[in-house]
Amino acid sequence: MKNFSNLKGVNEKILKVKQLLVELEAEAKQFPALEKNSKRALASIKMLELNISDILAFDLADS
Amino acid sequence: MNHNEYWNPVLETMPREKLKILQFKKFKRILNWAYSHSKFHRALYDTAGLTPDDICSFDDIKKIPKVEKSMMRGIQNKDPFPYGDALCVPLEEVSIFRQTSGTTGQPVYQPDTWQDWEWWSECWSFILWAQGYRTKDRVFIPFGYNIFVAFWAGHYAAEKLGCEVVPGGVLDTQARILKIKELNATAMMATPTYILRMADVANSMGIDPSLLSINKITCAGEPGAGIPSTKKRMEDAWGAKVYDHSGATEIGAWSYECSNQPHGMHVNEAMFLVEIEDIHTGEIIEEPGRKGKMIITALDRMAQPCIRFDSKDVIEWDSESCSCGRSFRLIKGGVIGRSDDITKVKGVLLSPGAIEEVVRSIDGLGDEFEIIVDKQGDVDRIKLKVELLPEVTRLSIESRLKDQLRLKTNLGYQIEFYDYGSLPRYEVKAKRFKDLRKKNF
Numbered sequence: 001m002k003n004f005s006n007l008k009g010v011n012e013k014i015l016k017v018k019q020l021l022v023e024l025e026a027e028a029k030q031f032p033a034l035e036k037n038s039k040r041a042l043a044s045i046k047m048l049e050l051n052i053s054d055i056l057a058f059d060l061a062d063s
Numbered sequence: 064m065n066h067n068e069y070w071n072p073v074l075e076t077m078p079r080e081k082l083k084i085l086q087f088k089k090f091k092r093i094l095n096w097a098y099s100h101s102k103f104h105r106a107l108y109d110t111a112g113l114t115p116d117d118i119c120s121f122d123d124i125k126k127i128p129k130v131e132k133s134m135m136r137g138i139q140n141k142d143p144f145p146y147g148d149a150l151c152v153p154l155e156e157v158s159i160f161r162q163t164s165g166t167t168g169q170p171v172y173q174p175d176t177w178q179d180w181e182w183w184s185e186c187w188s189f190i191l192w193a194q195g196y197r198t199k200d201r202v203f204i205p206f207g208y209n210i211f212v213a214f215w216a217g218h219y220a221a222e223k224l225g226c227e228v229v230p231g232g233v234l235d236t237q238a239r240i241l242k243i244k245e246l247n248a249t250a251m252m253a254t255p256t257y258i259l260r261m262a263d264v265a266n267s268m269g270i271d272p273s274l275l276s277i278n279k280i281t282c283a284g285e286p287g288a289g290i291p292s293t294k295k296r297m298e299d300a301w302g303a304k305v306y307d308h309s310g311a312t313e314i315g316a317w318s319y320e321c322s323n324q325p326h327g328m329h330v331n332e333a334m335f336l337v338e339i340e341d342i343h344t345g346e347i348i349e350e351p352g353r354k355g356k357m358i359i360t361a362l363d364r365m366a367q368p369c370i371r372f373d374s375k376d377v378i379e380w381d382s383e384s385c386s387c388g389r390s391f392r393l394i395k396g397g398v399i400g401r402s403d404d405i406t407k408v409k410g411v412l413l414s415p416g417a418i419e420e421v422v423r424s425i426d427g428l429g430d431e432f433e434i435i436v437d438k439q440g441d442v443d444r445i446k447l448k449v450e451l452l453p454e455v456t457r458l459s460i461e462s463r464l465k466d467q468l469r470l471k472t473n474l475g476y477q478i479e480f481y482d483y484g485s486l487p488r489y490e491v492k493a494k495r496f497k498d499l500r501k502k503n504f
Contacts, residue, residue: 004073043177047185050334050363051071058088060081061073 011056014048021045068322068387070192074333075389082390086336087121089362094118094127097368100151103138104368125338125347129358129373132163135171135313146174152366161212163312164492173212173312174366180219182334182363183212183315187220189331190319193387194281194306196250198225203248203277205231205239205257206491212312213491214252217281226250236264236490240272247276255287255297256493259430262300263488273302283308284492286416288320289328289397292423296430307397309376314369315361318394325385327393336360337394338371339378342402351382351395356402375402377414406498408436408443411473415496418447421467427455428464431486437499447476450483 004010021038028034055061069075077085094115097104108114111128118124138147143154150157158177162170175183196202202221206214208230221228229248231239240261243251253261258280265272280303282288288297288307297305307328310316317335318328330337339348339355348355357376361369377400381393400416407413415434422432429450436445449464451457457480468476 007073040177043181046178047181050182050185051074054085054089055073058085060077060085 007052007061008056011053014045014053018042018045018049068193069389070189071333075189075391077333077390079390082332083121086332086362087124090124090336090360091115091118093360093362093364093368093370096365097151097370101368102148103134104149104370124336124371127371129371130369131373132168132171132313132375136169139172145172146367149367150174151368152176157366160210161215161312162210164211171313176366179364179366180216183216184219184223186310186316186331186334187216188223189334190281190308190316191217191220191224191226193319193321193329193389195279195304195322196221196224196226200226200249200279201229201246202226202250202252203229203231203239203243203246204252205234205236205261206253208232212310213284216310216316217252217283221250236261237268240265240268240270240275243277244270244275249276250279250281251277251303252281252283254284254491254493255282255293256285256489257491258282258287258297258305259293259300260488260490262297263430272300275301277301277303279303280305281308282306283310286398286400287419289326289399290416290420290423291326292420296423309398311374313367314359314372314374315364317359317361318397320397321385321387321389323385323387325381325383325387325393327381327385327395328397329385329389329391329393332391334362336362337378339380340373342377348380351380354379354399357398376400377402377405404496404498406436408445408474413445413472413474417472418468419495421464421471422447422449425460425464425467427452427460429483429486431488432495433486434496435499436497443500445474445476446479448479448481448486450481450486452483 021042025035025038028038098108098115107128113126138149139145141147143150156176157174159175159180161173204214204218218228218230229246231242234242262272280301282305287293288305294305307320309318309328318330320328338358340358341348341355354377357374357378358371359374360371376398378394378398381395385393400414405412405414418434422428429452431450433448436443438444464478
């Protein structure tokens with residue numbers, strides 16, 4: 001398996017961005033442009049989770 | 064091979080034992096999701112006396128009932144309209160409708176959310192990156208941009224990779240060729256049938272397609288790019304590398320040939336779980352070299368999950384690994400055919416792909432052909448219609464064609480020769496095989 005340095009650090013950043021977007025979406029009920037763009041960005045963040053976060057969540061990263 | 068050869072260098076080179084753990088954990092996740100959000104799936108598993116908690120090991124996965132296309136047809140057009148109760152998200156979350164092409168019957172509807180659509184293009188990103196698509200590429204996509212998924216996700220994946228995409232939608236074939244020439248397009252995606260058709264039309268326009276700037280072509284929708292003689296015809300005609308890919312509306316983009324062209328396709332085992340089932344016994348085939356039908360799970364598709372879907376595609380594991388360094392397993396020769404199409408003639412198993420391999424390997428025959436199986440009295444008969452290229456005589460071809468067919472398929476044929484251009488031409492998926500013994504013909 002190819003090593004990717006700092007997978008854990010990258011994942012922490014992904015989760016932070018996700019959290020921020022969840023908060024933005026929640027705060028935007030009267031602001032469609034903010035709500036829909038945040039939600040759409042979350043769909044892209046999910047791809048980062050599939051590519052990176054799952055590896056850590058399932059404990060598959062090289063130690 | 065360096066990291067830049069992989070879309071995801073960690074997942075694509077993950078040791079197999081870790082990949083298996085990844086697949087199992089993701090399988091459990093999608094199973095739990097479907098069980099708790101889809102009445103259809105819950106009823107299916109309850110009837111089998113199973114809950115997700117009963118799946119404790121990789122071997123337990125085969126206990127989960129398979130889903131057939133006919134079952135999906137049975138639930139649609141009901142609430143929530145039009146998808147029925149396999150839908151796992153509120154209808155308001157569905158952002159796009161697609162349907163299957165209906166090649167094998169009533170089309171199946173497929174809902175996707177924004178996230179599912181991102182997932183579709185993510186799967187395609189693995190494919191295009193492995194085939195060498197990069198920012199320098201200008202990708203021409205000559206398909207109808209309609210209700211069928213076809214190359215839609217390929218379009219968005221190419222955009223994601225940073226390629227420049229030219230949507231060749233409603234243009235006719237001649238206009239598409241002129242646009243490729245005008246823009247110096249470097250890559251293209253289409254069915255093998257249409258790639259050959261476009262070459263034919265280009266030649267009739269006095270344009271040699273091999274002198275155009277296309278250097279790579281991604282094929283899907285038919286097995287042709289995995290059939291050596293058809294692949295060679297396409298590569299010779301366009302002077303380009305031709306790569307195979309397989310996907311389906313209700314599954315996703317699950318496999319791809321990498322730029323090493325290993326005579327097979329990698330299964331994207333980070334996103335899909337592929338099982339091969341013996342067509343007769345239902346046993347799961349683990350070892351290479353035995354053909355069976357594919358049972359597939361899309362591990363991350365959420366709106367309408369695809370869990371142990373009986374695809375009817377016939378495949379076999381390859382005993383060789385690929386020198387590209389990916390740990391994703393190879394299926395030998397790509398998708399060999401469909402279990403629906405593999406039929407017994409005079410007691411011998413016949414695969415239309417084997418006939419295609421012979422016809423396309425013989426210089427002097429055109430690209431088009433037609434296979435008709437019927438009965439003469441009580442005896443099966445196979446009629447093969449082929450076209451002779453201009454200035455080629457039947458005499459120079461017939462015995463070689465018969466010999467090769469006998470050698471490769473163990474069957475005799477009634478061969479009919481036609482002038483070049485006589486047989487039907489197709490622009491998407493071809494229908495070259497007809498079994499008139501079946502009632503629906």
